[in-house]
Amino acid sequence: MEKPGGGPSHKGVQTLLGNPRKAILKLALPMILAMSVQTLYNLVDAIWVSGLGTNALAAVGFFFPFFFMMMALATGIGTGGGAAVSRRIGSGDKAGADSVATHTMVIMVIVALCITLPFLLLARPIYTGLGAGDVVNDAVAYSNVIFAGAVIIFFSFVANSLLRAEGDAKRAMLAMILGGILNIILDPIFIFGPSHPGVFGSFGLDMGVAGAAWATLLSISVSSMLLFYWLFLQKSTYIHMVFRGFKFKMEVIRDIFRVGLPASVQQLSMSITALLINLIIVWTTDSTDGVAVFATGWRVSSLGILPLLGISTAVVSVTGAAYGMKNFNKMETAHLYATKLGLTLEVAVAAFIFIFAAQVTLLFTASASGSAIAPDFINYFRITCLFYPFVAFGMLSSAMFQGIGKGMNALLVTLLRTVILTPPLALLFSSVMGMGLEGIWWGLVMANIIGSLTSYTWARACTRKLKLEKSSADL
Numbered sequence: 001m002e003k004p005g006g007g008p009s010h011k012g013v014q015t016l017l018g019n020p021r022k023a024i025l026k027l028a029l030p031m032i033l034a035m036s037v038q039t040l041y042n043l044v045d046a047i048w049v050s051g052l053g054t055n056a057l058a059a060v061g062f063f064f065p066f067f068f069m070m071m072a073l074a075t076g077i078g079t080g081g082g083a084a085v086s087r088r089i090g091s092g093d094k095a096g097a098d099s100v101a102t103h104t105m106v107i108m109v110i111v112a113l114c115i116t117l118p119f120l121l122l123a124r125p126i127y128t129g130l131g132a133g134d135v136v137n138d139a140v141a142y143s144n145v146i147f148a149g150a151v152i153i154f155f156s157f158v159a160n161s162l163l164r165a166e167g168d169a170k171r172a173m174l175a176m177i178l179g180g181i182l183n184i185i186l187d188p189i190f191i192f193g194p195s196h197p198g199v200f201g202s203f204g205l206d207m208g209v210a211g212a213a214w215a216t217l218l219s220i221s222v223s224s225m226l227l228f229y230w231l232f233l234q235k236s237t238y239i240h241m242v243f244r245g246f247k248f249k250m251e252v253i254r255d256i257f258r259v260g261l262p263a264s265v266q267q268l269s270m271s272i273t274a275l276l277i278n279l280i281i282v283w284t285t286d287s288t289d290g291v292a293v294f295a296t297g298w299r300v301s302s303l304g305i306l307p308l309l310g311i312s313t314a315v316v317s318v319t320g321a322a323y324g325m326k327n328f329n330k331m332e333t334a335h336l337y338a339t340k341l342g343l344t345l346e347v348a349v350a351a352f353i354f355i356f357a358a359q360v361t362l363l364f365t366a367s368a369s370g371s372a373i374a375p376d377f378i379n380y381f382r383i384t385c386l387f388y389p390f391v392a393f394g395m396l397s398s399a400m401f402q403g404i405g406k407g408m409n410a411l412l413v414t415l416l417r418t419v420i421l422t423p424p425l426a427l428l429f430s431s432v433m434g435m436g437l438e439g440i441w442w443g444l445v446m447a448n449i450i451g452s453l454t455s456y457t458w459a460r461a462c463t464r465k466l467k468l469e470k471s472s473a474d475l
Contacts (some may be wrong), residue, residue: 013089013238016167016321020334023318024311024341027164030173032310037180039303041187041219043363046296048187049212050364054292054373056209057364059138061295062127065274066119066143072267073115074154077108078161079316080260083402084252085165085239086317090324094238101162102241103252105155112154119147130275131282138209145213149220156220159227164313165320166238171230179223186215255405262407266398266414273418274298277426280440284430289373290437296364297380304353304388305395307345311338312399319403328466335400335459342392350388357381376437383441387448394452397459409458417451 015026049056081104088096127139146153156179163172193206205211231237274294281290315338322331353360361377394413401410425446429439 013167020330021337024314024338027169027314028311030169031313032307034173034176035306035310037177039306041180041183042299044184046299047363055135057292059135061291062132062139063143064295065271068271072264074157076260076264078158079263080256082161082165083259083320084255086320087324090321097239101239108154108158112151116150141210142213149217152221156224175223175226179219183219190215259402259407262411269418273422276423293376304349308342308395311342315399316403319400323404332463338396346389346392350385353385387445390449390452393456397455413455421447
């Protein structure tokens with residue numbers, strides 16, 4: 001196996017190939033911190049937007065599924081490329097890791113450019129067809145800014161994934177934290193002004209809902225510049241991307257897409273589910289208030305499960321490297337240790353959200369229109385927090401599947417949870433059983449519990465099979 005040279009990211013490679021428990025902790029903790037700041041800025045963004053009223057929250061809520069779609073594609077490309085890089089590092093194939101990283105970046109640029117123009121042209125008719133009504137203009141203004149900056153947003157996600165793939169969680173963390181903190185600072189400056197009184201009074205840029213989008217794009221741009229410097233100017237990473245004379249290699253594309261395409265579809269299924277939930281909410285309640293509760297409340301849910309998001313990034317890299325080494329005991333240790341760690345953290349988070357649901361609600365109901373839906377927020381938080389501990393079993397098992405190149409396994413269990421179970425159960429509880437908006441939240445809980453336990457059961461069976469096959473081959 002090729003020995004890594006000097007440099008900060010090469011120490012990350014040594015971590016990746018070392019003790020699996022230590023590797024999970026060393027890679028997960030920086031990402032948990034980084035994702036905490038990222039999720040916090042999403043939360044703060046919602047708090048600032050809520051100061052504009054319920055209609056502004058609803059406008060962002062209608063864009064919410066489409067943002068999921070963007071993140072689905074970016075995350076899929078990054079996850080597919082990152083997992084393939086980790087497997088090659090585990091097998092000692094440095095040149096192969098470089099080739100995968102280069103392919104990943106080229107694919108990212110092509111996909112980002114392809115989605116920008118259609119969404120810019122079709123945003124208004126799409127929102128109108130979804131029943132946005134009076135909030136169409138705000139929804140279009142917000143989404144146009146984000147879609148115009150798609151290439152920058154995609155680059156940030158993919159570059160971050162490549163750093164994590166080589167075990168460089170520290171610099172990945174720094175880039176994410178920089179963007180998150182900058183977004184928190186810029187939000188009120190861009191949103192408020194004379195016609196939208198807020199903390200900055202007449203000194204803000206007074207851009208309303210669109211200002212929140214501009215703050216997000218500018219923040220990600222600064223983070224992307226730092227990532228670009230490390231990858232292409234300083235060139236201090238383990239992997240090196242070479243574009244001169246680049247030609248696509250089908251075997252590399254297949255390896256990236258084997259995990260990346262299912263990962264994108266996984267995320268897209270969440271977008272589709274969010275769209276369906278919005279439609280069910282409007283159909284069941286004949287109001288957009290529930291959309292505001294769901295879109296804003298889901299940001300809190302994202303904050304609640306963010307420890308798992310950080311741990312899952314470590315699981316992809318560590319299990320991928322172990323699989324490349326054909327060390328399935330190490331792979332199993334990483335998966336089980338990560339699941340126990342995630343379960344412990346999520347029980348604590350769920351208890352906190354349940355106890356302090358009313359206090360959390362106050363953050364989003366400062367306006368007069370917002371206070372009217374405060375009870376709906378409290379119900380959402382106290383019901384949906386019940387699925388947090390179970391997500392540890394599902395999310396970290398899906399991460400293991402992605403790490404070892406079994407992207408279809410991860411996709412199937414995600415589709416079970418998002419598309420097959422969530423909409424029918426939401427309709428069952430809300431409409432058939434007459435529970436209304438509260439029933440939709442119970443549908444989310446039951447779908448997540450069933451889907452997560454199914455994923456974990458399959459992951460354990462897959463690990464046992466790999467170990468048995470290796471034992472038989474060694475005899």
